Amino acid sequence: MNVQNNLSQTKATKLSSDWWHGGVIYQIYPRSFQDSNGDGIGDLKGITERLGYIASLGVDAIWISPFFKSPMKDFGYDVSDYRDVDPMFGTLDDFRDLLDKAHAQGLKVMTDLVLSHTSDQHPWFSESRSSRENPKSDWFVWADPKPDGTPPNNWLSIFGGSAWQWDSRRLQYYLHNFLASQPDLNFHCTDVQDALLDVARFWLDMGVDGFRLDTINFYFHDKSLRDNPALPLDQRNASIAPAVNPYNHQDHLFSKSQPENIAFLERLRALTDEYEGRACLGEVGDAQRGLEIMGEYTTGDKRMHMCYAFEFLEKRALTASYAKQVFDQLEAKAGDAWPCWAFSNHDVQRHASRWNLDDAATRQYPVLMMCLRGSACLYQGEELGLGEADVPFEKLQDPYGIEFWPEYKGRDGCRTPMVWAAQDEQSGFSVAEPWLPVSAVQAENAVDRLETNPHSMLHHYRRAIALRHAHSALASGAQKEMAQNGPVLTFLREDAFEQIFCAFNLGGDLTNVELPDGKWRAIGRDLGSVEGASNVMLNASQFCLMVRDKG
Template sequence: MSDWWRNAVIYQVYPRSFHDSDGDGVGDLKGITRRLPHIASLGVDCIWLSPVFTSPQKDMGYDVSDYCDVDPLFGTLADFDALIAEAHSLGLKVITDQVLSHTSDQHPWFREARVSRDNPKADWYVWADPQPDGSPPTNWHSHFGGAAWEFDPQRGQYYLHNFLAAQPDLNFHNPDVQDAILDTCRFWLERGLDGFRLDTVNYYVHDQQLRSNPPAQVAPQVMATDLFGMQDNIYNKNRPENLAFLERLRALTDEYADIMMVGEVGDIGTRSIRIMGEYTEGSARLHMAYSFAMLSPEFSADHFRTCIEGFQQGAPGGHPKWSFSNHDVERHVSRWSQHATSEDDIARLACAMLMSFEGAIGIYQGEELGQTETELVYEELTDPPALRFWPGIKGRDGCRTPMVWEAEAPNAGFTSGNPWLPVKAPQAARAVDLQEVANDSVLHFYRNAIAFRKANPALQSGRTAFLTAPKAVLAFRRETAEQTLTCAFNLSKEPLTLTLSEAANLTGPYNAALENQTLTLPGNGFAYLSHDGHLSLSA
């Protein structure tokens, strides 16, 4: 089996917003297939499809009611097969988002489970009696507001839901549940899928004793929809039994050639890095994992170094995937705008930095255009937390608005109909067709940066060694037997001048200047330096 995934660049497609082929205002599988040449032109290795399975769409497909079929909103199984075939012909792998921790409340399994306490599916979800005063069994919070428990009068019990009440959690302590989930994964592998992105992979197993969580050990983070941060979430997720199921899942994928699994670790801080390492350690668990560590507003050299070194030290045998944006967080060009000399400058800096990281890389659709967050008003929202808690939270719609293909076309070429989320002028101004004809565009920069990453052994397999540098500079060496590169990134808006300890040459994408052994980094500046020996930097 090959390790194609180890240094892969993975492009996330949010199907609702990529391209609409039939004019109903929602993106679909045929639309994605039509636009695959754009993805292939970037030089990426793989596409990750957010959920396309049958769903009531209460949480945009993350509430699955049939794991083994495509929702008519997106097309048919034949459309899915055609997409995989076309992607493979273009040299692209395809993975899908598998939402295994919970289902829709419309799934046949849950419909049967809620009928009584003694039917064949009665123990397939997490049910518990009320406390003597009628309150929920534990103090666990839902990510979408309120308790993580919903009372069901038909059974006279509460059921667990870490997200919407319409997303009941499966009971992974039941081996029949694990077997059924594995069968659904096998269904897609048999259709030629190349692997899975595992949603909320650390939420599968709950504490069977239903113990309440203690208060947070660090300063709590209180948000309008999410009180998770006020608890130390040791009983509702991250349970040790999770690893046993991951090993069963890995054993299944190992029956097939060249399959990859990447897990989303829904956690923050140092714990997320530790879990990433734990879940990817050895060869019997996940191939790799990513967390929200780099999807946060924090933008400092110390933060990125802490994330990478934390993984190196905590999981020397594990494998990371690093991303700056996805469908759940504000786009990074907007999220880090206070550190930017311009939107395009921060987009290029982020790309150059991401392509230098050791491990696999994730790109979210539109990121290659330097796309910004869309500002929406309440009447335009679709995201459940935003609808419930506006204006305390804006929700996730702003990063999910449609891809922009042709600036002058209706809805920037996304659809001939009424788009499910609006296409606004600031986003349309970054359309693919405009950037194709501009040699200095962010799009061309992404292509060049990805090509440079793939052409250089040091960026493919070189180990990372961090260098001492001024506070605003992230600097490290990537080194193999045949090549050494030093990477330097100025995360501030102010120019900086560094002195090199030895001669070097600028290579690859850069916006810095090098004269003799003096390196000048403009605000948001970056440089790749080729050299012999172990270069050091000083202010």
């Protein structure tokens, strides 16, 4: 098979309405991608300047973290105007130009919609808090105190402490699942739902190809405001919040993931379906029921196209036994769910550091991701093999890290500026001192250095993405017969045209792997795949990929 010709044909196919199904999405954190105007902060024009590089990776789409107007208490995830660009990032015309030029390069563009909450500086909240009788008085979650003046229930904020903030104007508490400056919208109010759907329509009309939906299971709260039960110590999972955060002490049965959310997601999907080829990717933040919720939210064709949970964003190592456990649970709870896998993003420690990967393991993981059933999200700099940057306390910007320092250093270490040119000022990100320091360690793996080395991590990622594009079974085929053989994970991917056998040694012991009966031929040699006839011996971080035609 001619990989380049097949890639071209597949990319052409990706212009169809199901481009997202098995697609590869590249996440851009705009503050840290490329500064075009010398203020030390990345912007939309900077992204536009780098579209050629992104397209060269072979990805299908970009997801841009929020660039809407915001006081930046949570760096754009606190929106004060859903329909405009923050001047820090540029203008609406800059975004339209980015959109046009991305489409010209064959790239889809997904914007990051933060619908569960706004900034406390949003006009909606200003009106809502002004009185208990105004037209938007019920657009946010307000509640009277208990008789002793304490909050209405025991719900906790992900950023630490109570999820309730006292407001002296209304003499009530308002709900905030995140910062106190991020009040939660009241989705039980139909007017709120309608207003947010109008926001989505605004961006769809502009031509965006879909949305990454932040904290999608936080939209609704329990109307009765029932207390969350305590979570036993042995069931606490720090995948959503760091272990030092009391948020992990509760089972969040009532503060999020409510059944009423399904109807709203169906309204959002119906709106999206009015536009050809658009897709919705939901972020599911739930340490106990993430896979179950993913299944609920993506089942059938009336809800979200895809969701991602935090199973592979955890500190817990991605072993063969754990990977099989995740897929067994997914199959049991939601066999037709369509996942989107990510190993790194803007909220967690980069996986090369989080899992303490050596070079061989770092090379194995993108191949594994491209072989697993589901779509894939890559985080900027991941393709360079970047580890977590070390940001000293005095340089921290993240309120989360500042709150829980030093046991938890926050999210700044994965948000430092992209490294483009090793010898340039600020590694080519900016001509000014950036909002977060450029990592000298990361600069050793700058794009310009890796481009000149055909064996670099950057070219390895390009080959891994090309492998998925070259084989329809990997992009959107079924996944069968997943098994664990010691440290080795094996499974089959297949569609009507081909069947692919995949084996990954995710541990450290040399292991013999038997190939299924049949006539197989090797693929992925340029990625380091180990070949075999009836069996292969796989050492730590080695893998084997074999294909046979069907028919």
